[in-house]
Amino acid sequence: MSVAQNGEAVLSGDLARAVIDPHGYAEWTGLLDTFDHIRSTTPVAKVQPDTPGLFDPFWLVTRYDDVMRISKDNATFLNNPRPVVFSFNQAIEFSRAATGSNMLVDSLVVFDAPIHPKYRKLTQEWFMPRNLAQLEDELRALAARTVDRMLEQGPEVDFVKEVSGPYPLRVVMQILGVPPEDEFRMQMLTQQLFGGQDKDLSGSGMDQMTPEQVVQIVAGAVKTFEDYFAGIAEDRRKNPTDDVASVIANALVDGHPLPPRDMAGYYIIVATAGHDTTSASTAGAMQALANDPEQWARVKADRSLLPGIVEEAIRWTSPVQHFMRTAAEDVELGGQHIRKGDWLMINYVAANHDPAQFSDPRRFDAARSPNRHLAFGAGAHQCLGLHLARLEMKILFEALLDRIESVEPAGEAKRASSTFVGGLKTLPLRVTAA
Numbered sequence: 379m380s381v382a383q384n385g386e387a388v389l390s391g392d393l394a395r396a397v398i399d400p401h402g403y404a405e406w407t408g409l410l411d412t413f414d415h416i417r418s419t420t421p422v423a424k425v426q427p428d429t430p431g432l433f434d435p436f437w438l439v440t441r442y443d444d445v446m447r448i449s450k451d452n453a454t455f456l457n458n459p460r461p462v463v464f465s466f467n468q469a470i471e472f473s474r475a476a477t478g479s480n481m482l483v484d485s486l487v488v489f490d491a492p493i494h495p496k497y498r499k500l501t502q503e504w505f506m507p508r509n510l511a512q513l514e515d516e517l518r519a520l521a522a523r524t525v526d527r528m529l530e531q532g533p534e535v536d537f538v539k540e541v542s543g544p545y546p547l548r549v550v551m552q553i554l555g556v557p558p559e560d561e562f563r564m565q566m567l568t569q570q571l572f573g574g575q576d577k578d579l580s581g582s583g584m585d586q587m588t589p590e591q592v593v594q595i596v597a598g599a600v601k602t603f604e605d606y607f608a609g610i611a612e613d614r615r616k617n618p619t620d621d622v623a624s625v626i627a628n629a630l631v632d633g634h635p636l637p638p639r640d641m642a643g644y645y646i647i648v649a650t651a652g653h654d655t656t657s658a659s660t661a662g663a664m665q666a667l668a669n670d671p672e673q674w675a676r677v678k679a680d681r682s683l684l685p686g687i688v689e690e691a692i693r694w695t696s697p698v699q700h701f702m703r704t705a706a707e708d709v710e711l712g713g714q715h716i717r718k719g720d721w722l723m724i725n726y727v728a729a730n731h732d733p734a735q736f737s738d739p740r741r742f743d744a745a746r747s748p749n750r751h752l753a754f755g756a757g758a759h760q761c762l763g764l765h766l767a768r769l770e771m772k773i774l775f776e777a778l779l780d781r782i783e784s785v786e787p788a789g790e791a792k793r794a795s796s797t798f799v800g801g802l803k804t805l806p807l808r809v810t811a812a
Protein backbone atom coordinates (compact mmCIF):
# COMPACT_ATOMS: atom_id res chain seq x y z
CA MET A 379 0.00 0.00 0.00
CA SER A 380 1.09 3.57 -0.51
CA VAL A 381 -0.67 6.84 0.13
CA ALA A 382 -0.70 9.19 -2.83
CA GLN A 383 0.03 12.91 -2.39
CA ASN A 384 -3.64 13.79 -2.64
CA GLY A 385 -4.37 11.46 0.33
CA GLU A 386 -5.65 8.59 -1.79
CA ALA A 387 -4.94 5.04 -0.58
CA VAL A 388 -3.24 3.38 -3.53
CA LEU A 389 -2.48 -0.28 -4.22
CA SER A 390 0.32 -0.89 -6.69
CA GLY A 391 2.99 -3.49 -7.38
CA ASP A 392 2.45 -6.98 -5.95
CA LEU A 393 -0.82 -6.15 -4.19
CA ALA A 394 -2.34 -4.60 -7.31
CA ARG A 395 -1.20 -7.58 -9.37
CA ALA A 396 -2.74 -10.00 -6.85
CA VAL A 397 -6.14 -8.35 -7.36
CA ILE A 398 -6.14 -8.57 -11.15
CA ASP A 399 -4.04 -11.69 -11.84
CA PRO A 400 -6.32 -14.67 -12.62
CA HIS A 401 -3.63 -17.14 -11.54
CA GLY A 402 -3.76 -15.77 -7.99
CA TYR A 403 -7.43 -16.74 -7.85
CA ALA A 404 -6.49 -20.41 -8.25
CA GLU A 405 -4.80 -20.22 -4.81
CA TRP A 406 -7.71 -19.72 -2.41
CA THR A 407 -5.86 -19.36 0.90
CA GLY A 408 -3.38 -16.90 -0.58
CA LEU A 409 -6.25 -14.93 -2.11
CA LEU A 410 -8.11 -14.72 1.21
CA ASP A 411 -4.88 -13.64 2.94
CA THR A 412 -4.45 -10.87 0.37
CA PHE A 413 -8.01 -9.62 0.80
CA ASP A 414 -7.75 -9.79 4.61
CA HIS A 415 -4.62 -7.68 4.46
CA ILE A 416 -6.11 -5.12 2.08
CA ARG A 417 -9.41 -4.91 4.02
CA SER A 418 -7.68 -4.30 7.34
CA THR A 419 -5.25 -1.70 5.97
CA THR A 420 -6.98 0.05 3.06
CA PRO A 421 -10.62 -1.07 2.84
CA VAL A 422 -11.22 1.32 -0.06
CA ALA A 423 -8.08 1.62 -2.17
CA LYS A 424 -7.23 2.63 -5.70
CA VAL A 425 -5.65 -0.18 -7.73
CA GLN A 426 -3.08 1.22 -10.17
CA PRO A 427 -1.47 -0.64 -13.10
CA ASP A 428 2.32 -1.06 -13.20
CA THR A 429 2.22 -0.35 -16.90
CA PRO A 430 0.30 2.82 -17.68
CA GLY A 431 -2.67 2.12 -19.95
CA LEU A 432 -2.86 -1.62 -19.12
CA PHE A 433 -6.14 -1.03 -17.31
CA ASP A 434 -7.95 1.97 -15.89
CA PRO A 435 -7.32 2.46 -12.16
CA PHE A 436 -10.28 1.38 -10.03
CA TRP A 437 -11.33 1.48 -6.39
CA LEU A 438 -11.21 -1.93 -4.71
CA VAL A 439 -13.93 -2.22 -2.06
CA THR A 440 -13.45 -5.09 0.41
CA ARG A 441 -15.58 -4.38 3.51
CA TYR A 442 -18.99 -6.04 3.78
CA ASP A 443 -20.77 -2.78 4.76
CA ASP A 444 -19.28 -0.84 1.85
CA VAL A 445 -20.11 -3.56 -0.71
CA MET A 446 -23.66 -3.65 0.66
CA ARG A 447 -24.00 0.14 0.47
CA ILE A 448 -22.79 0.29 -3.13
CA SER A 449 -24.95 -2.64 -4.22
CA LYS A 450 -28.10 -1.04 -2.81
CA ASP A 451 -27.47 2.49 -4.06
CA ASN A 452 -28.13 1.93 -7.74
CA ALA A 453 -28.54 5.66 -8.45
CA THR A 454 -25.03 6.58 -7.27
CA PHE A 455 -23.24 3.42 -8.39
CA LEU A 456 -24.12 2.51 -11.96
CA ASN A 457 -23.56 -0.68 -14.00
CA ASN A 458 -22.77 1.46 -17.05
CA PRO A 459 -20.93 2.99 -18.90
CA ARG A 460 -17.73 1.35 -17.69
CA PRO A 461 -17.55 -2.46 -17.99
CA VAL A 462 -19.37 -4.35 -15.28
CA VAL A 463 -16.58 -6.97 -15.11
CA PHE A 464 -12.91 -6.03 -14.66
CA SER A 465 -11.33 -5.77 -18.12
CA PHE A 466 -7.97 -4.74 -19.50
CA ASN A 467 -8.02 -1.74 -21.84
CA GLN A 468 -7.06 -3.87 -24.80
CA ALA A 469 -10.11 -6.06 -24.21
CA ILE A 470 -12.39 -3.02 -23.92
CA GLU A 471 -11.04 -1.59 -27.18
CA PHE A 472 -11.56 -4.92 -28.91
CA SER A 473 -15.13 -5.05 -27.65
CA ARG A 474 -15.82 -1.50 -28.79
CA ALA A 475 -14.44 -2.21 -32.24
CA ALA A 476 -16.44 -5.43 -32.55
CA THR A 477 -19.76 -4.35 -31.03
CA GLY A 478 -19.72 -0.59 -30.38
CA SER A 479 -20.10 -1.35 -26.67
CA ASN A 480 -17.66 -1.67 -23.74
CA MET A 481 -18.94 -5.16 -23.06
CA LEU A 482 -19.10 -7.98 -25.59
CA VAL A 483 -22.53 -8.95 -24.27
CA ASP A 484 -25.26 -6.46 -23.41
CA SER A 485 -27.14 -8.44 -20.78
CA LEU A 486 -29.34 -7.55 -17.82
CA VAL A 487 -26.32 -6.70 -15.64
CA VAL A 488 -25.04 -3.96 -17.95
CA PHE A 489 -28.26 -1.93 -18.02
CA ASP A 490 -29.27 0.76 -15.53
CA ALA A 491 -32.68 2.32 -14.90
CA PRO A 492 -34.94 3.04 -16.73
CA ILE A 493 -34.21 0.06 -19.05
CA HIS A 494 -33.02 -2.40 -16.39
CA PRO A 495 -36.28 -2.66 -14.38
CA LYS A 496 -38.29 -3.09 -17.57
CA TYR A 497 -36.05 -5.94 -18.76
CA ARG A 498 -35.88 -7.54 -15.36
CA LYS A 499 -39.65 -7.53 -14.97
CA LEU A 500 -39.99 -9.72 -18.06
CA THR A 501 -38.71 -12.85 -16.31
CA GLN A 502 -38.91 -11.92 -12.59
CA GLU A 503 -42.15 -13.83 -11.99
CA TRP A 504 -40.82 -16.86 -13.81
CA PHE A 505 -37.90 -17.06 -11.38
CA MET A 506 -40.04 -16.73 -8.22
CA PRO A 507 -40.51 -19.75 -5.91
CA ARG A 508 -44.21 -20.11 -6.82
CA ASN A 509 -43.39 -20.76 -10.46
CA LEU A 510 -40.25 -22.77 -9.73
CA ALA A 511 -42.28 -25.21 -7.62
CA GLN A 512 -43.38 -26.85 -10.89
CA LEU A 513 -39.76 -27.90 -11.51
CA GLU A 514 -39.31 -29.69 -8.17
CA ASP A 515 -40.25 -33.24 -9.22
CA GLU A 516 -38.04 -33.06 -12.27
CA LEU A 517 -35.14 -31.68 -10.23
CA ARG A 518 -35.52 -34.51 -7.71
CA ALA A 519 -35.41 -37.13 -10.45
CA LEU A 520 -32.42 -35.46 -12.10
CA ALA A 521 -30.53 -35.17 -8.78
CA ALA A 522 -31.17 -38.85 -7.98
CA ARG A 523 -30.01 -39.95 -11.45
CA THR A 524 -26.88 -37.81 -11.24
CA VAL A 525 -25.87 -39.10 -7.80
CA ASP A 526 -26.63 -42.74 -8.76
CA ARG A 527 -24.47 -42.41 -11.87
CA MET A 528 -21.63 -41.02 -9.76
CA LEU A 529 -21.89 -43.95 -7.34
CA GLU A 530 -21.75 -46.39 -10.25
CA GLN A 531 -18.45 -44.79 -11.31
CA GLY A 532 -17.10 -44.83 -7.74
CA PRO A 533 -15.60 -45.17 -5.26
CA GLU A 534 -13.16 -42.53 -6.61
CA VAL A 535 -14.77 -39.79 -8.66
CA ASP A 536 -14.17 -36.26 -9.85
CA PHE A 537 -17.19 -34.67 -8.19
CA VAL A 538 -17.11 -31.63 -10.50
CA LYS A 539 -17.13 -33.78 -13.63
CA GLU A 540 -19.76 -36.24 -12.42
CA VAL A 541 -22.13 -34.16 -10.29
CA SER A 542 -21.66 -30.48 -9.58
CA GLY A 543 -20.93 -29.67 -13.24
CA PRO A 544 -23.58 -31.62 -15.17
CA TYR A 545 -26.53 -31.19 -12.76
CA PRO A 546 -26.96 -27.39 -12.81
CA LEU A 547 -26.03 -27.34 -16.48
CA ARG A 548 -28.97 -29.61 -17.36
CA VAL A 549 -31.31 -27.51 -15.20
CA VAL A 550 -30.43 -24.25 -16.92
CA MET A 551 -30.38 -25.78 -20.39
CA GLN A 552 -33.79 -27.28 -19.82
CA ILE A 553 -35.36 -23.95 -18.86
CA LEU A 554 -33.77 -22.44 -21.97
CA GLY A 555 -34.99 -25.21 -24.26
CA VAL A 556 -31.50 -26.51 -25.14
CA PRO A 557 -31.62 -30.25 -25.96
CA PRO A 558 -29.19 -32.58 -24.08
CA GLU A 559 -27.12 -33.18 -27.24
CA ASP A 560 -26.13 -29.47 -27.34
CA GLU A 561 -25.30 -29.22 -23.65
CA PHE A 562 -21.63 -30.05 -23.91
CA ARG A 563 -21.18 -27.27 -26.45
CA MET A 564 -22.98 -24.81 -24.18
CA GLN A 565 -20.76 -25.81 -21.27
CA MET A 566 -17.61 -25.28 -23.32
CA LEU A 567 -18.89 -21.87 -24.39
CA THR A 568 -19.70 -20.82 -20.83
CA GLN A 569 -16.28 -21.87 -19.68
CA GLN A 570 -14.71 -19.86 -22.44
CA LEU A 571 -16.81 -16.87 -21.47
CA PHE A 572 -16.12 -17.04 -17.73
CA GLY A 573 -12.86 -18.95 -17.67
CA GLY A 574 -11.24 -17.31 -20.71
CA GLN A 575 -8.21 -16.71 -18.49
CA ASP A 576 -7.82 -20.39 -17.46
CA LYS A 577 -5.77 -22.66 -19.70
CA ASP A 578 -8.01 -25.70 -19.12
CA LEU A 579 -11.41 -24.01 -19.12
CA SER A 580 -10.69 -21.81 -22.15
CA GLY A 581 -9.48 -24.82 -24.12
CA SER A 582 -6.38 -22.85 -25.15
CA GLY A 583 -3.92 -24.94 -23.11
CA MET A 584 -1.87 -21.74 -22.68
CA ASP A 585 -0.72 -20.70 -19.22
CA GLN A 586 -0.06 -17.07 -20.07
CA MET A 587 -2.42 -15.46 -22.56
CA THR A 588 -2.37 -11.88 -23.72
CA PRO A 589 -5.55 -9.86 -23.05
CA GLU A 590 -6.08 -9.99 -26.82
CA GLN A 591 -5.98 -13.79 -26.89
CA VAL A 592 -8.41 -13.98 -23.99
CA VAL A 593 -10.79 -11.56 -25.60
CA GLN A 594 -10.70 -13.44 -28.88
CA ILE A 595 -11.69 -16.66 -27.10
CA VAL A 596 -14.50 -14.81 -25.33
CA ALA A 597 -15.70 -13.03 -28.50
CA GLY A 598 -15.82 -16.35 -30.39
CA ALA A 599 -17.94 -17.85 -27.61
CA VAL A 600 -20.33 -14.88 -27.62
CA LYS A 601 -20.87 -15.08 -31.39
CA THR A 602 -21.62 -18.82 -31.23
CA PHE A 603 -24.06 -18.25 -28.35
CA GLU A 604 -25.82 -15.46 -30.25
CA ASP A 605 -26.35 -17.58 -33.36
CA TYR A 606 -27.51 -20.55 -31.33
CA PHE A 607 -30.09 -18.65 -29.28
CA ALA A 608 -31.42 -16.81 -32.35
CA GLY A 609 -32.56 -20.26 -33.50
CA ILE A 610 -34.18 -21.09 -30.15
CA ALA A 611 -35.99 -17.72 -30.07
CA GLU A 612 -37.38 -18.23 -33.56
CA ASP A 613 -38.70 -21.62 -32.59
CA ARG A 614 -40.31 -20.30 -29.37
CA ARG A 615 -42.06 -17.50 -31.26
CA LYS A 616 -43.68 -20.13 -33.47
CA ASN A 617 -44.22 -22.73 -30.74
CA PRO A 618 -44.30 -21.05 -27.31
CA THR A 619 -44.06 -23.30 -24.23
CA ASP A 620 -43.95 -22.44 -20.52
CA ASP A 621 -40.14 -22.25 -20.37
CA VAL A 622 -38.11 -19.08 -19.84
CA ALA A 623 -36.86 -19.26 -23.44
CA SER A 624 -40.45 -18.59 -24.58
CA VAL A 625 -40.87 -15.69 -22.14
CA ILE A 626 -37.77 -13.96 -23.55
CA ALA A 627 -38.61 -14.72 -27.21
CA ASN A 628 -42.12 -13.26 -26.93
CA ALA A 629 -41.40 -10.41 -24.50
CA LEU A 630 -42.57 -6.88 -25.32
CA VAL A 631 -40.95 -3.76 -23.86
CA ASP A 632 -42.92 -0.56 -24.44
CA GLY A 633 -44.84 -2.56 -27.07
CA HIS A 634 -41.74 -3.75 -28.99
CA PRO A 635 -39.86 -7.06 -29.02
CA LEU A 636 -36.34 -6.96 -27.53
CA PRO A 637 -33.70 -5.77 -30.04
CA PRO A 638 -31.69 -8.83 -31.29
CA ARG A 639 -28.51 -7.96 -29.33
CA ASP A 640 -30.44 -7.49 -26.08
CA MET A 641 -32.41 -10.69 -26.65
CA ALA A 642 -29.17 -12.63 -27.24
CA GLY A 643 -27.72 -11.03 -24.10
CA TYR A 644 -30.75 -12.15 -22.06
CA TYR A 645 -30.37 -15.77 -23.18
CA ILE A 646 -26.63 -15.66 -22.68
CA ILE A 647 -26.80 -14.37 -19.11
CA VAL A 648 -29.35 -16.98 -18.06
CA ALA A 649 -27.39 -19.71 -19.89
CA THR A 650 -24.07 -18.75 -18.36
CA ALA A 651 -24.85 -17.22 -14.94
CA GLY A 652 -26.83 -20.26 -13.87
CA HIS A 653 -24.49 -23.22 -13.87
CA ASP A 654 -20.79 -22.59 -13.20
CA THR A 655 -21.83 -20.53 -10.19
CA THR A 656 -24.10 -23.20 -8.71
CA SER A 657 -21.53 -25.85 -9.60
CA ALA A 658 -18.76 -24.01 -7.77
CA SER A 659 -20.87 -23.59 -4.62
CA THR A 660 -21.94 -27.23 -4.58
CA ALA A 661 -18.40 -28.52 -5.12
CA GLY A 662 -16.99 -26.17 -2.48
CA ALA A 663 -19.47 -27.42 0.12
CA MET A 664 -18.68 -31.06 -0.69
CA GLN A 665 -15.00 -30.31 -0.34
CA ALA A 666 -15.59 -28.70 3.05
CA LEU A 667 -17.71 -31.63 4.24
CA ALA A 668 -15.25 -34.21 2.90
CA ASN A 669 -12.58 -32.52 5.01
CA ASP A 670 -14.79 -32.50 8.09
CA PRO A 671 -16.32 -35.97 8.74
CA GLU A 672 -17.96 -34.79 11.97
CA GLN A 673 -19.87 -32.05 10.17
CA TRP A 674 -20.81 -34.51 7.39
CA ALA A 675 -22.26 -36.87 10.04
CA ARG A 676 -24.11 -33.98 11.68
CA VAL A 677 -25.77 -32.74 8.49
CA LYS A 678 -26.60 -36.31 7.46
CA ALA A 679 -28.39 -36.83 10.78
CA ASP A 680 -30.16 -33.46 10.89
CA ARG A 681 -31.90 -32.42 7.66
CA SER A 682 -33.08 -29.17 9.23
CA LEU A 683 -29.51 -28.02 8.45
CA LEU A 684 -30.11 -28.33 4.68
CA PRO A 685 -30.99 -24.67 3.98
CA GLY A 686 -27.98 -23.72 6.13
CA ILE A 687 -25.63 -25.90 4.07
CA VAL A 688 -26.84 -24.25 0.89
CA GLU A 689 -26.46 -20.69 2.22
CA GLU A 690 -23.06 -21.40 3.72
CA ALA A 691 -21.91 -23.11 0.50
CA ILE A 692 -22.75 -19.97 -1.42
CA ARG A 693 -21.11 -17.59 1.08
CA TRP A 694 -18.03 -19.71 1.64
CA THR A 695 -17.32 -20.12 -2.08
CA SER A 696 -18.61 -16.75 -3.37
CA PRO A 697 -18.30 -18.00 -6.97
CA VAL A 698 -19.07 -14.58 -8.48
CA GLN A 699 -15.93 -12.92 -7.20
CA HIS A 700 -16.64 -9.35 -8.18
CA PHE A 701 -18.68 -6.92 -10.21
CA MET A 702 -17.72 -3.38 -11.19
CA ARG A 703 -19.66 -0.12 -10.85
CA THR A 704 -19.23 3.44 -12.17
CA ALA A 705 -19.76 6.39 -9.79
CA ALA A 706 -22.56 8.66 -11.07
CA GLU A 707 -21.38 11.53 -8.83
CA ASP A 708 -18.66 12.47 -6.33
CA VAL A 709 -19.08 10.46 -3.12
CA GLU A 710 -17.17 9.67 0.11
CA LEU A 711 -16.54 6.01 0.84
CA GLY A 712 -14.30 4.54 3.53
CA GLY A 713 -12.53 7.87 3.97
CA GLN A 714 -11.74 8.11 0.27
CA HIS A 715 -13.08 10.66 -2.19
CA ILE A 716 -14.59 8.87 -5.18
CA ARG A 717 -15.07 11.09 -8.21
CA LYS A 718 -17.89 11.03 -10.72
CA GLY A 719 -16.94 8.54 -13.47
CA ASP A 720 -14.55 6.51 -11.25
CA TRP A 721 -14.61 2.73 -11.59
CA LEU A 722 -15.15 0.53 -8.51
CA MET A 723 -14.74 -3.19 -7.88
CA ILE A 724 -17.15 -4.62 -5.33
CA ASN A 725 -15.44 -7.75 -4.18
CA TYR A 726 -17.82 -10.45 -2.95
CA VAL A 727 -15.06 -12.84 -1.83
CA ALA A 728 -13.59 -10.16 0.42
CA ALA A 729 -17.00 -8.95 1.70
CA ASN A 730 -18.15 -12.49 2.49
CA HIS A 731 -14.98 -13.10 4.51
CA ASP A 732 -15.16 -9.85 6.46
CA PRO A 733 -14.69 -10.76 10.15
CA ALA A 734 -16.74 -7.70 11.14
CA GLN A 735 -19.77 -9.48 9.65
CA PHE A 736 -18.95 -13.19 9.89
CA SER A 737 -17.26 -14.81 12.89
CA ASP A 738 -14.47 -17.21 11.90
CA PRO A 739 -15.21 -16.48 8.22
CA ARG A 740 -12.95 -19.15 6.76
CA ARG A 741 -14.77 -21.90 8.62
CA PHE A 742 -17.52 -23.73 6.70
CA ASP A 743 -20.35 -23.83 9.21
CA ALA A 744 -23.63 -25.34 8.04
CA ALA A 745 -25.28 -23.97 11.20
CA ARG A 746 -24.05 -20.38 10.70
CA SER A 747 -26.73 -17.95 11.78
CA PRO A 748 -27.29 -15.24 10.78
CA ASN A 749 -25.73 -15.68 7.35
CA ARG A 750 -26.60 -12.52 5.42
CA HIS A 751 -23.96 -13.05 2.78
CA LEU A 752 -23.54 -10.96 -0.34
CA ALA A 753 -22.75 -13.77 -2.79
CA PHE A 754 -25.98 -13.02 -4.71
CA GLY A 755 -25.34 -9.28 -4.55
CA ALA A 756 -28.02 -6.89 -3.29
CA GLY A 757 -30.17 -4.07 -4.62
CA ALA A 758 -31.68 -3.78 -8.10
CA HIS A 759 -29.30 -6.30 -9.70
CA GLN A 760 -29.48 -8.94 -6.98
CA CYS A 761 -29.20 -12.36 -8.62
CA LEU A 762 -32.33 -13.10 -10.64
CA GLY A 763 -31.75 -16.84 -10.28
CA LEU A 764 -31.18 -16.99 -6.52
CA HIS A 765 -34.35 -18.96 -5.75
CA LEU A 766 -33.54 -21.42 -8.51
CA ALA A 767 -29.94 -21.79 -7.31
CA ARG A 768 -31.11 -22.45 -3.74
CA LEU A 769 -33.81 -24.89 -4.82
CA GLU A 770 -31.56 -26.96 -7.07
CA MET A 771 -28.78 -27.07 -4.49
CA LYS A 772 -31.16 -28.08 -1.69
CA ILE A 773 -32.58 -30.90 -3.79
CA LEU A 774 -29.10 -32.08 -4.82
CA PHE A 775 -27.84 -32.08 -1.22
CA GLU A 776 -30.90 -34.09 -0.16
CA ALA A 777 -29.93 -36.74 -2.73
CA LEU A 778 -26.25 -36.65 -1.74
CA LEU A 779 -27.02 -37.00 1.97
CA ASP A 780 -29.52 -39.80 1.28
CA ARG A 781 -27.29 -41.87 -0.96
CA ILE A 782 -23.76 -41.30 0.34
CA GLU A 783 -22.62 -42.81 3.63
CA SER A 784 -19.18 -41.25 3.81
CA VAL A 785 -17.00 -39.02 1.71
CA GLU A 786 -13.30 -38.12 1.84
CA PRO A 787 -10.77 -36.29 -0.32
CA ALA A 788 -9.02 -38.50 -2.92
CA GLY A 789 -6.45 -36.14 -4.41
CA GLU A 790 -5.70 -32.53 -5.08
CA ALA A 791 -8.65 -30.27 -5.88
CA LYS A 792 -7.95 -27.48 -8.37
CA ARG A 793 -9.49 -24.03 -8.67
CA ALA A 794 -10.02 -22.09 -11.87
CA SER A 795 -7.69 -19.21 -12.76
CA SER A 796 -10.31 -16.53 -13.13
CA THR A 797 -10.91 -13.12 -11.57
CA PHE A 798 -14.65 -13.16 -12.33
CA VAL A 799 -16.49 -16.46 -11.81
CA GLY A 800 -14.27 -18.86 -9.90
CA GLY A 801 -14.31 -22.10 -7.99
CA LEU A 802 -13.23 -25.72 -8.18
CA LYS A 803 -12.66 -27.17 -11.62
CA THR A 804 -11.75 -30.63 -10.26
CA LEU A 805 -12.60 -32.27 -6.93
CA PRO A 806 -11.38 -35.87 -6.52
CA LEU A 807 -13.43 -37.62 -3.81
CA ARG A 808 -13.79 -41.15 -2.45
CA VAL A 809 -17.46 -41.84 -1.82
CA THR A 810 -19.11 -44.80 -0.11
CA ALA A 811 -22.75 -45.49 -0.94
CA ALA A 812 -25.26 -45.54 1.93
Ligand code: HEM
Pocket residue numbers: 449486487488498550647648651652653655656659692696697698701726752753754755756757758759760761762763764766767
Ligand atom coordinates in the same frame (compact mmCIF):
# COMPACT_ATOMS: atom_id res chain seq x y z
C1 HEM B 1 -24.79 -20.02 -6.48
C2 HEM B 1 -25.27 -19.56 -7.61
C3 HEM B 1 -25.26 -18.12 -8.04
C4 HEM B 1 -24.55 -17.06 -7.57
C5 HEM B 1 -23.52 -17.04 -6.45
C6 HEM B 1 -24.95 -15.89 -8.33
C7 HEM B 1 -24.46 -14.62 -8.12
C8 HEM B 1 -24.89 -13.48 -8.79
C9 HEM B 1 -24.43 -12.13 -8.52
C10 HEM B 1 -23.38 -11.74 -7.50
C11 HEM B 1 -25.10 -11.30 -9.35
C12 HEM B 1 -24.95 -9.77 -9.43
C13 HEM B 1 -25.70 -9.14 -8.29
C14 HEM B 1 -25.55 -7.67 -8.14
O1 HEM B 1 -25.00 -6.98 -9.03
O2 HEM B 1 -26.00 -7.14 -7.10
C15 HEM B 1 -25.98 -12.12 -10.16
C16 HEM B 1 -26.81 -11.63 -11.13
C17 HEM B 1 -27.56 -12.44 -11.96
N1 HEM B 1 -27.74 -13.81 -11.86
FE1 HEM B 1 -26.90 -15.03 -10.50
N2 HEM B 1 -25.88 -16.29 -9.26
C18 HEM B 1 -26.12 -17.64 -9.11
C19 HEM B 1 -27.02 -18.41 -9.83
C20 HEM B 1 -27.82 -17.94 -10.84
C21 HEM B 1 -28.79 -18.73 -11.57
C22 HEM B 1 -29.14 -20.19 -11.27
C23 HEM B 1 -29.33 -17.91 -12.53
C24 HEM B 1 -30.38 -18.20 -13.56
C25 HEM B 1 -30.64 -19.34 -14.09
C26 HEM B 1 -28.72 -16.60 -12.37
C27 HEM B 1 -29.00 -15.49 -13.14
C28 HEM B 1 -28.57 -14.21 -12.88
C29 HEM B 1 -28.97 -13.04 -13.65
C30 HEM B 1 -29.89 -13.05 -14.86
C31 HEM B 1 -28.34 -11.93 -13.06
C32 HEM B 1 -28.43 -10.46 -13.48
C33 HEM B 1 -29.49 -9.78 -12.65
C34 HEM B 1 -29.63 -8.30 -12.93
O3 HEM B 1 -28.67 -7.65 -13.35
O4 HEM B 1 -30.75 -7.78 -12.72
N3 HEM B 1 -27.81 -16.65 -11.34
N4 HEM B 1 -25.85 -13.45 -9.78
